Amino acid sequence: MVGIGRIYCYGLIAAGSEGIIRVLELLEAEIFECLGLLGVTSLAQLSRSHVCKAEPVYPVHLHSAFPLMQLPQDFY
Numbered sequence: 001m002v003g004i005g006r007i008y009c010y011g012l013i014a015a016g017s018e019g020i021i022r023v024l025e026l027l028e029a030e031i032f033e034c035l036g037l038l039g040v041t042s043l044a045q046l047s048r049s050h051v052c053k054a055e056p057v058y059p060v061h062l063h064s065a066f067p068l069m070q071l072p073q074d075f076y
Contacts, residue, residue, distance in 0.1 A: 011023030
C-alpha cells in the first residue's frame with residue numbers, strides 16, 4: 001500500500017509502538033469505509049471499473065504522495 005511508510009513514522013513519533021497500532025487501526029477503518037462507499041466488502045471485489053483518471057487537485061509538492069515523480073531534479 002502506497003503511503004504507509006510516512007504515516008507509520010508519524011504514529012511512531014507521536015506515541016511509539018501504540019501510535020503505530022493506532023495509525024494502522026485508523027487506516028483499516030478508512031479502507032473499510034471506502035470499500036463500503038464503492039459498494040464492495042473486500043479488496044478482492046475491486047476491479048478496473050472502480051478506477052478512473054482524475055486530474056490533480058493541487059500541484060505536486062514536497063509532501064505529495066509521489067513528490068519526486070514530476071519535480072525537477074534540482075528541486076532538492
